Amino acid sequence: MSTTDHQKDHVADPPPTADDDRDLRRMRFGWYINDWANAAFSATVLTVFLGPYLTSVAKNAADAAGDVHPLGLSIRAGSFFPYTVSFSVLISVAAMLLTGTFADRTGRHKELMCGFAYVGAIATMGMFLLDGDRYLLGGALLVVANISYAVSVALSYAYLPGLASPDERDAVSSKGWAYGYAGGGLLLIANLALFE
Template identity: 30%
Template sequence: MDDKKIVRAWIAYDWANSAFATTIMAAVMPIYFISVAGGTDGSWSFTQTAAAIVVALLSPLLGAIADHSGKKVLFLRVFTVIGAAASVGLAFVGPGDMWLASIIVVIGMVGFGAGNTFYDALLNDITSPEQREKVSSLGYAMGYLGGGLLLAVNLGMILGWESLGLPDKTAASQISFVSVGIWWFVFSLPLFKKIKDPQSTNKSRIGEHLKIGVQRLGETFSRLKKYPELLKFMVAYWFFFDGINTIIVMAASYGTTIGIEETDLITALLITQFIGFPATMLFGKLADRLGSKKMLYSSLVTYLIIVLLGYFMTSSLHFYLLACLVGLVQGGSQATSRAIFSKLIPPGKTAEFNGFLSFTSRFFSFGGPLVFGLVKLISDSSRIALLAVAFFFLMGILLLTFVNLAKGEKEAVQP
């Protein structure tokens, strides 16, 4: 069933769009937003929130439309172009252009987030159920490698701008934004060339697709009761996804609060990326051999250990060690979750259910940062606030014990 060229083309897209996640979402743009565009950490947080809301509202609707029209690759192509163009557009953000930066970042994150909805949905189309853990893990692994490689190049350019003959760090950062757009678009071409939407006799217009998409979105809610194992997995996923997302979002600010230098924070991010590449591939192989649920358990327990060790962290060396632990499990936990979910989705509903998961997980993703902030406010301690994040991993592990994957896979293919 699996065509190796098609699978490689699908994996290449993770290599392509992960450059946006590392350079623009995590490392270069947040610093540029504050130091050049004149923003603050609060306005950056608002920008991230706005983008998350837009993606959350769009994803399930677009997924339902894509399933009805059979145009998942077309939608992926459109949002890839939007995201890549926005990345290039950030090069035009200059001193004091906070609002322009915010608008373009939101557009780019919509391209990234909505595009991932259709990218994840293609996993069911390009590989067999038996190979999904392996292929999904390879995708995340190549994403870590590609995103980390371009980030390393961009950071080298920013730090060595004088030796490259550039006028200043601002110009180097602007070039890095352009490099993300080019990287993302060029390495997406294999997917667009090798993977095609099936020929469809559905000649409905956009308005009709939209109407049917809204109807099918409503049906998704009522349909979930027919797939109890899928629903139970989704609820568990909301909790541990929130925990993982909180670790990603709060790591840099937490490190800064306890005195870790900015250079060490960025270096730790690179360590996470490059450890994540081989670790995610190994994680996928172990999931095939030992079972995806067991490996997911192990990754969530590791996150609990990371939270506990983070509570006692006092030096940059400790931060590096925690970055290594995160790299060992972050990609694997995400890839395994994606593969498990793909097996629990009924045929013909992949984009719709992936969109629904994207919507609900993003909707609930405010919980971790909110708990962190409230505990910090009450206790006046970032360490205790970090410890509170353990609740989300504990709940995820507990709820996961009630999920019967074998039963869920049978429910997915029932008439």
């Protein structure tokens, strides 16, 4: 079947009815709360706390020259965190493309989004175990958490066309971003207060 044939056979979804409005509001709220939770990871873990902590763990494991040796490479302990983030971002690009394609072909967006979110959350909770010189564990957990975060966010964004008509998308997307900033900001403030 050609693309043209598929376009002819495709019928647009009817506008929401009164019964659909409640489900639509519920789905939008779930989408907003998902952004609330995701932003907490990027604002608190990636941006503020993990970098200095993982660097101190890597410095504990460093040799006399101040280097650590993940996968046989010689890296300055202070550079371990940014190198690990860069590596995770490179892997994330491929993971987002492959997972997005798979989700589009199978229709399993929700299952994949939730699965990656749970894996990322478990990896983030595993960071509790970082102490002493366990920088390799920290690096592995960071890679898994950041890839999972990126893929779950990309899959979440794929929901927007089903949550809002083209003229509503800016407003719905902006509200999601607002929830995200609020969630990330509030958790960061709470963590900074506890850290003091």
